[in-house]
Amino acid sequence: MIDLIKQYWQPFLWGSPNHISGLAMTLWLTIASCVMGFGFALPLSVARAAGPSWLRRSIWVFTFLFRGTPLYVQLLIVYSAIYGLDFVRNTPGLGSFFKDALNCTILAFTVNTCAYTTELLAGAVKATPRGEVEAARSLGLAGINLYLRIVLPSALRRALPAYSNEVILMLHATTLASTATVPDILKVARDANADYYLPFPAFGIAAILYACLSVTFISLFRKAEQKWLKHLSTT
Amino acid sequence: MSGYLQQLLAGTVVTIELASVSLLIAFVLGLIGAAAKLSSNRWLAIAGSAYTTLIRAVPDLVLMLLLYYSVQNWVNAITDLLGQPQIDIDPFLAGVSVLGFIYGAYFTETIRGAVKAVPPGQLEAAAAFGLNRWQVFSRILFPQMMRFALPGISNNWQVILKATALVSIINLHEVIYAAEAAIKGSSWPGGAHVLFYLLIVALLYLLLTIVSNFVFVHLEKRYAAGFERMAR
Numbered sequence: 001m002i003d004l005i006k007q008y009w010q011p012f013l014w015g016s017p018n019h020i021s022g023l024a025m026t027l028w029l030t031i032a033s034c035v036m037g038f039g040f041a042l043p044l045s046v047a048r049a050a051g052p053s054w055l056r057r058s059i060w061v062f063t064f065l066f067r068g069t070p071l072y073v074q075l076l077i078v079y080s081a082i083y084g085l086d087f088v089r090n091t092p093g094l095g096s097f098f099k100d101a102l103n104c105t106i107l108a109f110t111v112n113t114c115a116y117t118t119e120l121l122a123g124a125v126k127a128t129p130r131g132e133v134e135a136a137r138s139l140g141l142a143g144i145n146l147y148l149r150i151v152l153p154s155a156l157r158r159a160l161p162a163y164s165n166e167v168i169l170m171l172h173a174t175t176l177a178s179t180a181t182v183p184d185i186l187k188v189a190r191d192a193n194a195d196y197y198l199p200f201p202a203f204g205i206a207a208i209l210y211a212c213l214s215v216t217f218i219s220l221f222r223k224a225e226q227k228w229l230k231h232l233s234t235t
Numbered sequence: 236m237s238g239y240l241q242q243l244l245a246g247t248v249v250t251i252e253l254a255s256v257s258l259l260i261a262f263v264l265g266l267i268g269a270a271a272k273l274s275s276n277r278w279l280a281i282a283g284s285a286y287t288t289l290i291r292a293v294p295d296l297v298l299m300l301l302l303y304y305s306v307q308n309w310v311n312a313i314t315d316l317l318g319q320p321q322i323d324i325d326p327f328l329a330g331v332s333v334l335g336f337i338y339g340a341y342f343t344e345t346i347r348g349a350v351k352a353v354p355p356g357q358l359e360a361a362a363a364f365g366l367n368r369w370q371v372f373s374r375i376l377f378p379q380m381m382r383f384a385l386p387g388i389s390n391n392w393q394v395i396l397k398a399t400a401l402v403s404i405i406n407l408h409e410v411i412y413a414a415e416a417a418i419k420g421s422s423w424p425g426g427a428h429v430l431f432y433l434l435i436v437a438l439l440y441l442l443l444t445i446v447s448n449f450v451f452v453h454l455e456k457r458y459a460a461g462f463e464r465m466a467r
Contacts, residue, residue: 068444069437070400073411077433080418084429172294179404186297199304207301211292 004201008192011183022185023209029174029184032106034167037113044114045121046147059118066115071173074112079104079180105177113170120166124159125151157228164221168214175210185209239417239432246413247439253330253409254396260335261395262388265342272347283343290340296401302333303405326407334402338395345387350376352383382458389451396443410436 011022020028048059066074082088083098097103128151136150178187189206193199271283290298307324314321353376361375403411414432421428 065441069440070397072397072400073433073437073440076411077430077437081430081433084426086425089426172296175294175296176401178296186294186300189297190300193300193304197308199301199308203297203301203304207293207297210294210297211289214292 004192004196004198005205007195008188008202008205011188011191019183022183022188022206023213025177025182025184025187026171026174026210026213029105029109029177029182030167030171033109033113033174034170036106036110037117037170038163040110040114041117041121042152044118045125046152048118048122049125063115063119066112067119071108071112072176072179075105075108075176075180078108101177101180101182105174105180105182109170109173109177112173113166116166116169117163120162121155121159124155124162127158128155160221160225160228164218164225167221168217171213171217172210239413239420240435242413242417243410243432243435243439246408246410247443249327249407249409250396250399250439251443253327253334253399253402253407254392256331257334257338257395257399258392260331261338261342261391264335264339265346268339268343269346269350272343273350287340287343290337291344295334295337295398296404298337299333299401299405302336303329326402326405329405330399330402330407334395334398338391338398341391341394342388345384345391346380349380349382349384349387353379378458382455382462385451385455385458389447389455392447392451393444396447397440400440410439 011019044059044062047055048063049056051059078098079101083095083104088094088098132150132154133146136146141149174184175186177184178190181187185206189202192205193202196202268283268286271279272287274280274283303324306329310322310324357375357379358371361371366374399409400411403409403415406412414436417432418429421432423431
C-alpha cells in the first residue's frame, strides 16, 4: 500500500512534466463543461420560458432527450458511435475532433449539463414574481433590457441552490471520463488498482479526493449564496 | 440482427430488475437512515449523518468500483484463509446491493424531509387515540409522509434507472452490455452499427423514463387524495 501511494501520489495530485494530474483533469472537466453548459443554457432557458411555442417545445424535446437517457450512453454515442462512422473518420476536421477522447467527453458533458441547467433556469425564470416584471415594464424597461436587468438577476439568484446541486452532480459525473481513457482521478485509481491489485487504497484515495472536491465546491457555493441571497438570510 | 435485438430486450429486463430491486433496498435503507437521523439517540443521529454525508460526497461510480472490487478481495482473503475454493460474488447481487446502499443515502434525506413535513399534531392525536407505535407509523405517518416524499422518490428513481448504466462496467449483463456484445459481433458498411445499437439503448431508456413518469403522476394523485392541488 505504501508503494502504491509512493508511486501514485504524483499522478493523483501534482502530475508530472508530460501528464497533468488526475485532480487537475477532473477539475478541468468539471469547470469546462459547467461553464460552457451554463453559457448555452442561459439563452435557451429564456427561450424555453418565454419564447414562441414552437421554440419552447423544441427546447423541451432537447432537454427531455438528454435528461431521459444516461450520460454514459450519451458519452458512448459521442465517443465510439460517431467516430465509428466512416464518413466522420474520413472528414479531416471531424475525424481529428472525435478521435480525441477529451474533446468527446467535454462535448458530451457540456450538452448534458446544458440540458439540466436549461430546465433549472427556465423554472427560475418562470417563477419570477409578476409584480417585478410589471414594475419594470411601468418604468419603461422592455425586451432584452427587461431580461438582463430584472428577470435574469432575480432568476439566477433563485436558481443558485439548485445550480450548486447540478455542479456537484457534474463533478461526480466526470468519473465517466475514465471509461473513455481520459486520465481523471478515477482513471489514475483504476491504473493504480491494476498495477498493485489493492482496490481499497486505490479507490479509497480517489473517494477521499472526490469528497474533498465536493466539500470545496459546496462551501464555495455557500459563500456565493451568502453574498447574493443575503436578503433571504434569516439571521 | 434479430438475435441481438432479443438480447437487448433481455438486457432491458435485467436493467428494470436491477433498478427495481435497488429502489426497494434504497427505500428500506432510507427509512432506517431517516429513523436514525431523526432519533433522539445522539450516536444513531451521528451515524445517520455520517452515512448520508460521506456517500453523497463521493461519486457513485467510485463507490461502486471501491465496494465491488474490495468486497471481492476480502471474500477471497477469507476463503484463502479457510482453505476454501474462491467464491465469485454474483454481479447482480453486487449491483443491487451497491446501488441500494448508495441511493439509500439519498432516500434518507428525501424521507427525513418528508417525515418532518407531517404536522406533529397528527402523530400526537393518533397516540392520544391509543394507537400503538406501529399503527401510528403505518396508518398516520407513512401515508402522509409519502405525499411529501413522492416527488423526491420519483427523482431518485430516475437517477437509479440511469445509474444502472454504470453497472455494465462491473460486468453485469444489462442493456448496455448487450449492446456492446451486439456491436462487437456485427460490422455494417460505413460503421453505422455502433450508432444503431447505442441509439436503440438510448430509446429503451427513454421509454422507461416515459413509463415511470406516468406511474409517478398516478401515484402522486393517489397519495394526494383529499388535498387540494395548488394552482399551476
